[in-house]
Amino acid sequence: MAELRYAEALHAALLGEMRRDPSVVVFGEDVGVYGGVFKVTRDMQAEFGPERVRDTPISEQVIAGMAVGASMMGLKPVAEIMYVDFLPLCLDQLLNQASVLPFVWGDQVTLPFVLRTQGGAGAGAGAQHSKSLEAMVAHIPGIKVVMPATPADAKGLLAAAIRDPNPVVFIEHKFLYNTRGPVPDGEHLVEIGKAAIARPGSDVTIVASSRMVLESLKAAEALAAEGISAEVVDIRTLRPLDTETIVGSVRRTHRCVVVNEGWRFGGYGAELAATIGELAFGWLDAPVARLGALDMPVPYSQPLELATIPDAARIAAAARDAVRAGHG
């Protein structure tokens, strides 16, 4: 077990899979010579050559379409879309090709590709480089959506995504690349479709994804000092959703806060809240609280930017309210 940064854990997973399986190819903007703007593919072109680790033009439709076409012909592409904000440029390929073809072509093709991207606010990157668009992708049937929060899950989920026979959109977070954590050495696989209890608790369940898991853990720490025991569930896979773990937790704690960094209206939190309402209504002592980004573009100036996304203080406040409502 080594202590690795999240970006290093992703690199380790990719390196392992490329060494293991010659059909794995990597392509995207700046992934080759430069090694990726977040250095996840560093040194890989030197080891595997420019054909397997390929710099592409700034052509998102081709990057995504190439993943679709190459995967149906036997390669296992790991394509990179540099910012999730650029994903709409190739949404047609996800919505009208990747989601559609395996089913409507009558099970004649499988599309075992991974589309890696990253999102999230807080870095002063402005409105076109800071969004969280996971809800947009998680809306699409036939595609799996994964958002690891820890270095260990980054490694295990990326390796599992590469081995998955379905298209997987793998959303990293720009603020997590430098976070550190223990990561199993060698082959490490984390099953897609399974949530994790990041911190056990008994008074309230906080269901979160990606960087919001870290904020939720901070909130849980603060709540513990006040005598409130919060359980944090890290969703890890947004589609297919592990309803069993989430609902099981809510049935134990009777209160729930859902938190995502994407826009609140029509966001992923709405799916979570509705699912919990359907499956755990009788166990709830308070309405499900739903935190998300303010429904507006991400501002550039720091105080404005930080005010648009949930944080530990806001999560703790929502949990506190839920617990009080439950006692009322």
Place this chain on the structure above:
Amino acid sequence: MQNAPSLEMQAELYMKMQVVRLLEEAIGRLHKEGRTRGPIHRCDGQEAVGIGATAALEREDIVTSTHRGHAHYVGKGVDTGRLMAEIMGRATGTCRGRGGHMLVADREVGLLGGCGIVGGALPVAVGQALAFQVRRQPSVVLAFYGDGAAQIGACHEAMNAAALWKLPLVFLCEHNLYGLTVHARAQSSVADLASRAAGYGIPGEIVDGNDVLAVHAATARAVQRARRGEGPTLVEAKTYRLLGFSTSDVGGYQPAEEVAAWKPRDPIPNMAARLAAELGADRVAALDADAAAEVERAVAFALESPLPAIGELDAGEYVKGAA
């Protein structure tokens, strides 16, 4: 360059065009009777493009098609019975009735496949050709697209990438003068889309899209170039859509004199006359009868075939197992 097709092969190309024409006429009748679903896009007048181009391919080569793909499907060798069954939404269709006429695929014969999003298959074709190149397979991809698709951004992205990496890909532009109801002169800054090839540093060739032998010859040159590892070619086949955009088209925008000018260029009677001069009118009549019998069989097979069982929707949205 390949030798010109033998007379026997010419006869086969003719018959395939006739199969497409008769198949579409049958679809038109079934549509009028309310027995098909949704809009159907016929290629009357354009059959020479799909039939001529696909004849330059091997079975292992891949075709990506469009929303107007019946000639591509038949040309690549899809069984006409299963094709009709797909168009009629039957369980015996190439895609088990899930795709419909715009989304026909048949992996066995290298059709992957139909696409209802104008230009949407071009980036996919780049990926397919990339796989052939990376895996050192000698096959090529033939990507059909229209003058409408030529105007979408994905077309530019795909051509640049394919040219950049010298992928084994042939871009076959089926220029039928109309993007839905809008004439090409109102959609494109240039009349000859092959001229755009120069911007990608690849060869561009204009061919008479109503001459099945000319289309075949031009495509064969492009396919051989791609197979030699020299990269993509843009072949622009000039043709004309004699009927509307789809069965839902009420018409009124194709000037009568334009249709009248193209009618004599209909590829099927012209090829029939050519073949009659070489093989005799009786042989042509026999080919016509064979085509009619094949279409009749295909329609009967489709109509006799069962509809899919609702239960198959329970399989879930994902493929199981390892990649």
